[in-house]
Each structure stands twice: as C-alpha cells, then as structure tokens.
Amino acid sequence: MIEYVESKENIARRIARIFKTGDVVNLGIGLPTLVANYVPAEVTVILQSENGLIGLGPAPEKGREDKDLTNAGGMPVTLLAGGAYFDSATSFGIIRGGHVDCTVLGVLEVDQEGNLANYKIPGKMVPGMGGAMDLVAGSRVVVAATTHLEKTGGSKLKRRCTLPLTAEHGVDIVVTDVGYFEVKGSHFVLKEYFEPYTPDWIVEHTDADVQVPPDCKSWRA
Amino acid sequence: MIEYVESKENIARRIARIFKTGDVVNLGIGLPTLVANYVPAEVTVILQSENGLIGLGPAPEKGREDKDLTNAGGMPVTLLAGGAYFDSATSFGIIRGGHVDCTVLGVLEVDQEGNLANYKIPGKMVPGMGGAMDLVAGSRVVVAATTHLEKTGGSKLKRRCTLPLTAEHGVDIVVTDVGYFEVKGSHFVLKEYFEPYTPDWIVEHTDADVQVPPDCKSWRA
Amino acid sequence: MIEKPVISAARAAKMVGEGAVVHVGGFLACGSPRGVLAALAELGTRNLTLVCNDTAVLDEKNGRVTGVAPLVKNRQFRKMIVSHIGTNPESQRQMNAGETEVVLVPQGTLAERVRAAGCGLGGILTATGLGTEVQEGKQVVEVQGRKFLVEEALPGDVALIKARKADKAGNLVYSKTARNFNPLMAMACKTVIAEVEEIVEIGEIDPDQIHTPSILVDYLVKA
C-alpha cells in the first residue's frame, strides 16, 4: 500500500524540467516560487515578475535590499545583468501578448477542462486575483502547481471547479507530487507518474477523468 | 469697396494670441506652423509634435540638423530644455487624453456645425489623415486656420462640408484672414472682424450662417 | 519650460476633496507616495474612491503598515477598486461586512483601464476575465471570431504618485519596480501630485529617459 506524503519539492523539481533555455517564465507566489531553485544549471530561463521587471535574480543578501526593487509578493529581489524595468501596462502587455512562454500558478482547484480556481473562497478568503487572471489568459503555456491531495484527503484535481474561476480553459499542464498531467479535450492525460505512486493509485485518488496513455512513464525526482 | 487680400500672416498672428502661458499646443503642418512665429514674448506655450515630442524648439542652424529629431512634417527641429521624447502610442495618448490644450489645423472645408474636412479630395488628392483625426477628436480646443476665400473666390466656411470629414463637430474656433469665429450650436459666431473687413462684408462673403453678436469687436494685426 | 509648484505633503493632501476618486501609485507600497499618504491619513478626508493595485500591508502585530493601509484602517474609502487585498485583512473585513465597496479587477485590466483613461480611449478589449465573475455586467465584443470583454476607462480626480527624480518642470523618472502604476496614473487624473526624492534643474534629465513628461504633472512634493 502506498501512503501519500505531500512533497512540494517534487512538484517544483518536475516543473523546473519543463523549461528550455530562453524561455520567459512567470512564477506565481508561494509554491511556484520554489521552482526557481530547481532549474538545471545548463538551462537559462528568464524570469518575469508582473510588478514590472524581466530578469529576476535571487534574493539580495541581508542589508542589501533595495526599497524600489521587489517581486510581485513585495519581497526584496535583485535584477540580473541584462534585465529591464517597465510599467504595469507594459508588464501585462508582455504577459497578455504571449511574450511569456510559461506561467506557473498555485491552485485551489483545477479541473479536467483546464479551468482554474485560485483566487477566492466566497465569504472566507478573498485576496483578489492580482495578476493571475491575466497570466492564465495570456501566457502560452500555463502550469498549475499543486499538491495532489488536500489536507483533508480530497483530490485537488476536479471534474469541475466549484469555486469562482480564475480563468476558463486556461490550464495546459498540472504537476502534482504524484504525477504530470496534460489537459486534453475534457480530461486529464497522465504523462508521468512519480514513484512510488503508480498510475492505478493516481487514477484512484483523482476525482476526475484521468486517461493513462501507453507512453505514460515513470519519473524520479 | 473692400478687396480681399489673402494674409496667412494675419491668421497666424491672431491664433498666436489665443494661447496663455502653460498651454500645450499642437500646430499642424503648413499654415498652422507659422503660428509659432507670432506667440507673444511674455507667453510661454509648450509645443507638442505628434511624432513623439513635447517642447518643440526652433529649426536648427544649417549643418546642425539631427537625423533623429524631426517634426511631424519630417523637417529637422530642436528640443527645448525640459522637453521629452516618447513613442507614438504615448504621443497620441497625450493628444486623445485631453492633455493637449489646443490644436491648430489647416482646412479644406469647415462648416457651421464644427465639421472639418482636411485630408482628402476623393479621386484627386488623398494624402491621408495622418494625426489629424486624433488631434481633432482629442484636443480640448480645436482651431481651424484658413484663408477666408478659396483662390476661386468661394467661401472656405460652409453650411455643410461636402468633402470626407476629418472629424464630426470637432472644431471650436475658426480663424481666417477676415475674422475670428466660434462654432456655437449650428452656426458661426463672429467674435472679431479684422479691419479693413467689416461684419457686413464678412457675412456677405461667408457661405454659412454667421451670427454677429453685440460684443463683436474689431481686431488689428 | 514652466516650473511646477513644489508643495508640502500637507498641502497636497488638502487637494484631495471629500468624495474624490484618487489614483494611488505603488505595488504593495513599493513606489507609493508615503509622505502624501501620511498627510492624507492625518487629514482624514472621507468618502474617497481608491484606485490602486492593492490595499498594501496591514500587519500591526509585526509593525508593518504600508501604503494606503492606514487610510483603509481610517475608513477613508467608501469604494476600493484594486486587484489585491490579501495582505490587508482590514480591507477584506470591510468588504465582507459590507462596510466598504470593493471592486476586484485583474491587475492587467486595471493597468489598461487606467491607461485608457489617460489616453482618451473609451476602454479596451481583453480576454482576461472571460467566463469568470469579472465578466458579470460587461459587454462582450467579438473580434476576428474571438470574444473579448469591454473593459472601460477608469479616470480619476487626483493622482498621488511617487517618482525617484523630477526636474523643476515636472519631468519624472521612476526607479526600478517602483515604477509600476505611477506613470499610468499620471495620465489618468485631472490633478497629478508627484512625490519625488530629488528635484534637479530643467535640462538635467536626458529627454530620451523621461518616463513621465512634465505636462502631465501639476505639483511636486519633496519626499
């Protein structure tokens, strides 16, 4: 019997392997931010931050923070050589205009039609959508990053989202800590299962239609 | 008997008196460009040029032209200290957004409803509207600058334009070489007559409804 | 060029009238006009409508109260048009309690709506928000077979913005990600007040590197 153990690290590790050199990537706040730590050394991705920069670098050393230089979470960051600053209209022009190759977002719910809900639990938590709606509507490839199961054991992947949507049919790829899924037509396609999980275990623990194609393969972090 | 003598200089002289210090002004190509020469020394206007600058200065000395610095007619110009450059979207944002106080345009026809035609004589001359349509739609005050009569003796001020319009109801003020008119409701109001012309002469030589209010006064260049 | 008045933060705050629509620059308070906002909080002007990226940070326990957060706490806004309120629990509380009207706008749409106002556009067509709650009550237009929401221009009475540097004419240069909504808001409001860290002579800023041209700025406040 396989026991589910949440692993944000595995999610971040696998997503980091999606990119190729030159890709412009926007990483959402929270779990997606971790992805930056696992990009292979031989791959150069260019990070965009929707508050107005391209060429996001690592956090500054303590004491070297610049009050005028933060990421979209308001945290101090640095800029790599060759990076650039711009205003918010240009920033979202870059996002909406398809100049961001890939965006990685956190999830409250994601469903088999590629619908994403991640900005609102009515009456409980309403942080607002920030840039998420534009990022999902505009990026070429949208990756939803989520633990496979909720703390209460329920599936984060749904047949149909019940929460207010961030975007309709926006998600292309879902990476959880048990597998890598593509949204195709109206179901999930399991492209990879992360050992020790098996395709059978994943199908059983996903509250949505999951197709397991013949070329579904295993992946180890 | 009064004989009509065309005077672009008088038109430019009178228009130059419309501005007050701080006004942002766009002067069209041709006759309107002359206006800059007659702005009183005590008035500081700020000239915008739709190809992307604010703070237009005089033409450069011969030999000091900069290939990267022209006006909207493609002629070499200079920039005053405190001027700025911007792209065409920002330039027309400034125009359409009401940040230009006054625009002065040339005329093929202007009518008593404030309609302006100045970009096209079908089948004959079709230079295109360039920035004229945006300038008329967007500026706070639009001044049409025109000789009062055509070479053939006809009135440039019309009851209704017959040529394709540059803009509907866009013109606020018409200055010719015989008088200063405002467009009010659906007629011209003669605010000033330029001696030696008289209100009677002007009404007679204008193919449109011209109201002469009690406070209509004379003006000398 | 004409020089712009350099005024105190207190005088700037008084230019924001009761009931005004106020556009405030800044992104989680990075690039927000701290001095003018502090003066406006002290003045206590009410019934304002806020247009801002977010309601900034209200975390009194850890001593972090930034940007417009003090004004939110003071209940100076009757309406807040923002993309994010997650870092200011008081703004969430006011919304859930029905005390303050909160309109959540996708960040890119907010930027374009403010820009549209400044650029004399009626609005823009965006796919952002299609099929979500954001679509409610909005016109949908089809262009080349694709559907788009009509998002309307969002003009303001007063812009309170922050720049790194101004010349005496009011030309502005922003710093790094403190730029964000500031140049957009400078175009969208009747009165524009820029809080700046440094004021230099006219002609000292390279005209190719001016982010906001002087004609858009009415008053300068020294930070």
Next chain:
Amino acid sequence: MIEKPVISAARAAKMVGEGAVVHVGGFLACGSPRGVLAALAELGTRNLTLVCNDTAVLDEKNGRVTGVAPLVKNRQFRKMIVSHIGTNPESQRQMNAGETEVVLVPQGTLAERVRAAGCGLGGILTATGLGTEVQEGKQVVEVQGRKFLVEEALPGDVALIKARKADKAGNLVYSKTARNFNPLMAMACKTVIAEVEEIVEIGEIDPDQIHTPSILVDYLVKA
C-alpha cells in the same frame, strides 16, 4: 541573459517571407531601418502587407527617396496600412489606379492597434474617426453614454525596426523622435529584427532606461 544573433541586413531581409505582414518603424523615414529595407528592396520579395506610419518620401527629382519608398516603387506591397501617403506620389497613384490596396488609418488609432496586438488586446475603443469614412464597417460600442469605434488589434509577422543602441541581449534604446512606432512594433510581431547603430555589452544599459526589453527582440542587425 541570452545573446541575440547579430545578422546581416541581407539575411534579415530573407526572413520576410512572400506574403508576410511587415511592420516597419519610422516616421517619414526618421527611425526607419534603412539597411534592412535596402536589402529587402534588393531581394524584391512581393505580396507583402505593409504596416507603417507612412509611405515615406519618393521625390526622385530632388534625389530624396527614403524609408519604404523604394519598396513601394518596386510594387512589393499588395496592401499598405498607413496613416499618410502624401509625400510619396507613387503610393497615391497605385491606390487611385487600384493596383495596391491602401487602408488609411488615423495615426493614433494605428499606434493603438499595433500596441493592442503586442499587448494581447482584441482592440481598443476610440472616438477618433466617428462620423467619418474611417467608421465604415466597424462596430460601435457605447461606454458611459458615449459612442466609440472598435478598432481591432493589428498583429504582424515580422517587425523591421530601428534603434540607437542595443546590448547583446537585445535590450533597445531609441533616439529622440526616431522612437515613434518602433517599440510598439517590437511587441506586435512574431519575428522582430532590430537594426541598431551600436551594440554594447550586457549590463551597460541602465535597466530603468531600456525602451524595449530584450525578450521582444529576435535578431540584431548592425546599421
């Protein structure tokens, strides 16, 4: 940052395929990519659609032939989407003779349509052109009681632009009024080729003063 290929004008011209939609920067040839345009004229690629502010100057008597004028004369465009053709009598002649389709677009609308394409907007709402021939065939939308034309995004296949300076990553800085449509077109096309006067090392351009970020530029050509 990744360095962008520096290619010859001839190779750049070859990237413009038969029938492509080509956005060309420049305003009466101020800020137009002369070297690449000369190479494209020599190559003679046809059936192109031009998106440009104007058709530049064709005045052979006085030896003034600028910008896209040689390509117009070569009949390389089957369609020209421009705001002004008054300084190139050949473009007027082709239009009047029905040889080339000419779509005249108000300059500010052209700028916004190109920008909209680059920014992923379906289009914008403008009052410019209401009640004129420009309105023909267009949707009209009412916003807050005012009527606006729907002007649609205008994307392109290849942008041929000109900048003063690039770094090796492709960040661009424009000079004076040679900026005009160049940064807008850099966002609106699948392939972006920038002709530049100078190429400097990555990091040499102040990131606050970059007009077009590197990710929008695919190739550099030394002017």
